[in-house]
Amino acid sequence: MHCIAGGTGTEEPKTAMAQGTGQRTARIQDVARAAGVSTATVSRALSKPDLLSETTREAVFEAIRLTGYRVNQSARNLRRQRAGAVLVLVPNLGNPFFSQILSGLSEVFAASEYSVLIQDTNHLARQDGLLDFFLDQRIDGMISLDGSLSVGTLDLMARNAVSDRILCACEWVAGVDLPSVRSDNHKGATLAMRHLYDLGHRRIAHVTGPVQNVLTQVRRDAVLAARAELDLPARPEWIVRGDFSLASGRAAAERLLAMSANDRPSAVFCASDETALGLIAGLHAAGVQVPDDMSVVGFDDIDLAEYAIPALTTIRQDRQTLGRRAAERLLNRLDGGPLRAADTVDLVDVSLVVRDSTRAI
Amino acid sequence: MHCIAGGTGTEEPKTAMAQGTGQRTARIQDVARAAGVSTATVSRALSKPDLLSETTREAVFEAIRLTGYRVNQSARNLRRQRAGAVLVLVPNLGNPFFSQILSGLSEVFAASEYSVLIQDTNHLARQDGLLDFFLDQRIDGMISLDGSLSVGTLDLMARNAVSDRILCACEWVAGVDLPSVRSDNHKGATLAMRHLYDLGHRRIAHVTGPVQNVLTQVRRDAVLAARAELDLPARPEWIVRGDFSLASGRAAAERLLAMSANDRPSAVFCASDETALGLIAGLHAAGVQVPDDMSVVGFDDIDLAEYAIPALTTIRQDRQTLGRRAAERLLNRLDGGPLRAADTVDLVDVSLVVRDSTRAI
DNA sequence: GCCTTTTCTGTAATCGATTACATCATTCAT
DNA sequence: ATGAATGATGTAATCGATTACAGAAAAGGC
Numbered sequence: 001m002h003c004i005a006g007g008t009g010t011e012e013p014k015t016a017m018a019q020g021t022g023q024r025t026a027r028i029q030d031v032a033r034a035a036g037v038s039t040a041t042v043s044r045a046l047s048k049p050d051l052l053s054e055t056t057r058e059a060v061f062e063a064i065r066l067t068g069y070r071v072n073q074s075a076r077n078l079r080r081q082r083a084g085a086v087l088v089l090v091p092n093l094g095n096p097f098f099s100q101i102l103s104g105l106s107e108v109f110a111a112s113e114y115s116v117l118i119q120d121t122n123h124l125a126r127q128d129g130l131l132d133f134f135l136d137q138r139i140d141g142m143i144s145l146d147g148s149l150s151v152g153t154l155d156l157m158a159r160n161a162v163s164d165r166i167l168c169a170c171e172w173v174a175g176v177d178l179p180s181v182r183s184d185n186h187k188g189a190t191l192a193m194r195h196l197y198d199l200g201h202r203r204i205a206h207v208t209g210p211v212q213n214v215l216t217q218v219r220r221d222a223v224l225a226a227r228a229e230l231d232l233p234a235r236p237e238w239i240v241r242g243d244f245s246l247a248s249g250r251a252a253a254e255r256l257l258a259m260s261a262n263d264r265p266s267a268v269f270c271a272s273d274e275t276a277l278g279l280i281a282g283l284h285a286a287g288v289q290v291p292d293d294m295s296v297v298g299f300d301d302i303d304l305a306e307y308a309i310p311a312l313t314t315i316r317q318d319r320q321t322l323g324r325r326a327a328e329r330l331l332n333r334l335d336g337g338p339l340r341a342a343d344t345v346d347l348v349d350v351s352l353v354v355r356d357s358t359r360a361i
Numbered sequence: 362m363h364c365i366a367g368g369t370g371t372e373e374p375k376t377a378m379a380q381g382t383g384q385r386t387a388r389i390q391d392v393a394r395a396a397g398v399s400t401a402t403v404s405r406a407l408s409k410p411d412l413l414s415e416t417t418r419e420a421v422f423e424a425i426r427l428t429g430y431r432v433n434q435s436a437r438n439l440r441r442q443r444a445g446a447v448l449v450l451v452p453n454l455g456n457p458f459f460s461q462i463l464s465g466l467s468e469v470f471a472a473s474e475y476s477v478l479i480q481d482t483n484h485l486a487r488q489d490g491l492l493d494f495f496l497d498q499r500i501d502g503m504i505s506l507d508g509s510l511s512v513g514t515l516d517l518m519a520r521n522a523v524s525d526r527i528l529c530a531c532e533w534v535a536g537v538d539l540p541s542v543r544s545d546n547h548k549g550a551t552l553a554m555r556h557l558y559d560l561g562h563r564r565i566a567h568v569t570g571p572v573q574n575v576l577t578q579v580r581r582d583a584v585l586a587a588r589a590e591l592d593l594p595a596r597p598e599w600i601v602r603g604d605f606s607l608a609s610g611r612a613a614a615e616r617l618l619a620m621s622a623n624d625r626p627s628a629v630f631c632a633s634d635e636t637a638l639g640l641i642a643g644l645h646a647a648g649v650q651v652p653d654d655m656s657v658v659g660f661d662d663i664d665l666a667e668y669a670i671p672a673l674t675t676i677r678q679d680r681q682t683l684g685r686r687a688a689e690r691l692l693n694r695l696d697g698g699p700l701r702a703a704d705t706v707d708l709v710d711v712s713l714v715v716r717d718s719t720r721a722i
Numbered sequence: 723g724c725c726t727t728t729t730c731t732g733t734a735a736t737c738g739a740t741t742a743c744a745t746c747a748t749t750c751a752t
Numbered sequence: 753a754t755g756a757a758t759g760a761t762g763t764a765a766t767c768g769a770t771t772a773c774a775g776a777a778a779a780g781g782c
Contacts, residue, residue, distance in 0.1 A: 025496060027767095027768060027769085028768065028769060028770095029768080029769095037731075037732085038731070038732045038733075039732095039768090039769075039770090040731070040732060040733080040734095040770080040771075041730090041731060041732075042769095043769065043770055043771080044730095044731085044770090044771090046769095047770080051729090051730075051731095052730075052731085053729080053730060053731090056730080056731080070493060070496040070497050071497060071768090071769075072439070072497065072498050072767085072768050072769070073444070073497045073498050073499050074435055074438040074439040074444065074498050074767085074768080074769090075439050075737090075767070075768035075769040075770090076768080076769055076770075077435040077438075077737095077769095078433070078435040078436050078439050078736095078737050078738065078739090078767090078768080078769075078770095079736075079737050079768080079769050079770045079771085080737085080769085080770070081737070083434075083435065084499075085446075085476070085478070092464075093460050093461070093463050093464040093467055095457075095460070096456075096457030096460060098460070099454050099456070099457060099459070099460035099463075100454070102454050102460075102479070103453075103454040103481060106454055106479060106480065106481045106484055107481070107484045110480065110481070110484040110485065111484075115446070115478045115499060116478060116479050116480075117446070117476045117477060117478055117479075118463070118467060118477050118478075118479050119467065119471065119477075120464060120467045120468070120471070122468075123467055123468045123471040123472075124471065132431065135386060135431040136431050136432060136433065136434045137433050137434050137435050138434050138445075138476060246664060246665065246667070246668045249668075250668070274664075274665075277665065277668050277669075278668050280670070281668040281669070281670060281672070284670050303607060303635075304607065304635075304638065304665060306607070307607045307610075307611070307638050307639050307642040308638075308642070308669075308670075309641070309642060309645050309669075309670045311642070388737095388738060388739085389738065389739060389740095390738080390739095398761075398762085399761065399762045399763075400738090400739075400740090400762090401740080401741075401761070401762060401763080401764095402760090402761060402762080403739095404739065404740055404741080405740090405741090405760095405761090407739095408740080412759090412760075412761095413760070413761085414759085414760060414761090417760075417761080432738090432739075433737085433738050433739070435737085435738080435739095436737070436738035436739040436740090436767090437738080437739055437740075438739095438767095439737090439738085439739080439740095439766095439767050439768065439769090440738080440739050440740045440741085440766075440767050441739085441740070441767085442767070498768095
């Protein structure tokens with residue numbers, strides 16, 4: 001509340017008008033009057049400046065500066081029949097994995113005319129409610145980081161002709177050809193398996209994500225494919241069901257520890273870093289050392305991976321890029337870009353980061 | 362894209378109208394016509410239902426159902442002179458710590474009439490731009506999780522009479538009496554120090570957050586106070602400058618390791634869990650074991666703390682609650698609640714969680 | 723010099739909902 | 753029976769910007 005104005009010079013002349021007590025904020029009408037032109041001209045100065053003569057344009061801008069005028073977005077949106085916002089649907093905001101994607105998204109949209117609206121699917125009463133965002137003209141487009149949108153919901157969207165303004169990022173919806181931006185999950189899982197193989201491991205287990213998740217399926221399939229290709233021994237109990245969480249990693253550790261030394265794998269590839277860290281914690285608690293007694297590879301390369309003990313070998317997903325690309329593609333679409341590009345799926349490259357949780361056998 | 366309709370019954374009669382090809386979405390005018398009333402009546406049915414007679418109200422609702430009418434938010438906002446959205450300002454979206462607060466916020470706002478808009482301060486060209494969100498009528502209120510808003514910016518807000526719609530959560534701005542919701546940081550730091558003291562530690566170091574951060578100041582002051590009260594030895598080099606990050610924890614480890622065994626503290630209280638984990642990683646790399654050779658306490662209780670090796674003793678902040686409370690208070694204010702309650706600061710309790718990174722000396 | 727373009731600007735309708743005010747019908751008191 | 757109070761609904765102005773259409777001025781062609 002202190003406001004010790006230094007010196008005498010008053011800065012911020014721009015908004016000076018709006019400062020006083022009541023002083024209504026300037027409308028387009030006021031600018032028009034100040035510049036001695038019509039409101040149409042002012043509007044044009046803002047949206048299509050090259051339609052105006054040099055002098056008029058200057059005069060309008062001067063008047064805008066003077067009055068501290070700002071476009072009223074509600075009015076503009078009403079007239080333009082758009083919302084000026086996009087919705088980002090997040091499965092779980094509490095998960096750091098998603099927040100970094102958000103960061104990339106946010107960066108791109110910040111530079112655009114659109115605001116970013118965020119909705120956690122967990123806090124959504126009914127998925128159908130999503131359509132309302134469009135129908136209420138609260139959003140112009142949507143990016144879903146949640147692959148578990150029901151086909152029914154998407155059908156509803158399609159019937160209301162909004163599905164061409166929806167993009168999936170990171171996860172996607174199986175069986176529906178919405179455009180999407182995602183990591184090369186197959187390559188990631190293959191890299192992980194190959195790495196373990198190269199270190200001499202043959203008995204390799206995999207802790208999956210939640211069963212119905214698309215990522216789970218792709219990564220598991222890649223594991224099975226690698227297993228076949230590399231001619232690795234296959235045991236059903238070496239595919240352990242998880243759900244990406246720390247807790248499920250720890251639970252997986254118990255499953256592995258319950259196996260006799262003969263049956264136990266020598267390496268584990270986890271579908272997420274959190275799972276890997278949970279697994280390592282579980283193994284550690286039982287006196288099984290990583291990587292001496294067992295090698296572990298994660299997926300994601302969250303910040304903490306580098307600082308874990310042992311530092312985690314993992315597959316890096318470039319989440320910033322994922323977010324940025326998704327944002328760019330949606331913007332493109334909203335600004336009248338091609339409706340359905342041939343390249344409906346945009347794969348972002350992944351890479352193997354070798355640290356200390358894996359070791360040659 | 363599949364849409365295998367089961368059976369003959371057509372569900373979703375509600376939006377059935379809007380399905381077809383062109384079919385413009387229904388306006389209030391259409392509903393009025395369908396119900397045989399005026400638009401005013403329809404509007405009233407929606408906002409002040411008890412002004413209408415039972416029969417009229419029913420008729421209107423029936424017409425709304427029939428037409429699949431949805432209020433156009435842009436129009437409503439324009440007329441009501443509001444935005445229907447609040448902005449949440451996050452210092453760093455990539456940081457998991459904030460995302461959980463967002464989760465709490467999001468939960469509360471999802472049930473309200475307001476949408477949540479997110480902005481990462483890092484992607485903000487100029488802080489002054491924030492005022493534009495208000496001036497453009499893009500938001501009705503704002504919650505800042507960033508304590509580094511400049512006094513200048515806030516002054517500008519005040520001059521434009523929007524500062525009574527701003528709330529701080531988690532962090533706050535020093536010297537400005539904006540209402541805020543925050544953890545009891547002093548208690549937290551005191552609990553940490555007390556815990557180490559009770560374990561017999563006397564030589565206790567502290568790794569701070571970034572210098573200009575308010576949390577840093579409060580926590581450091583509490584450390585100094587506890588030190589004085591418990592009559593602990595004080596060495597200037599035992600206060601190590603950090604910035605909440607993993608990297609700064611590792612850097613702090615190097616500082617500590619550079620001290621001779623005589624000068625080295627036996628315990629360290631870190632201003633964040635990430636710093637603590639970075640510190641432990643740094644110590645580990647140098648062969649110094651936690652907690653055997655040194656005890657470490659963190660602050661935050663991020664999810665990973667429980668799964669770290671060793672599991673991290675820390676101060677738990679209830680971020681969900683922090684977010685929820687902040688959201689509730691802002692909502693209250695926006696819906697015409699008291700402008701400046703006496704209880705401008707809402708302290709959320711914290712607690713000590715003892716795990717394996719601390720040990721009696 | 724006259725007609726056709728082109729360039730620039732203004733008039734006024736429009737986007738879709740809200741609400742102050744007016745109107746009409748009841749109800750009730752006296 | 754008359755006037756006041758109450759309740760229910762309609763009329764029309766309004767929020768603030770955009771833009772189709774039209775008109776005026778300037779430029780260009782012959």
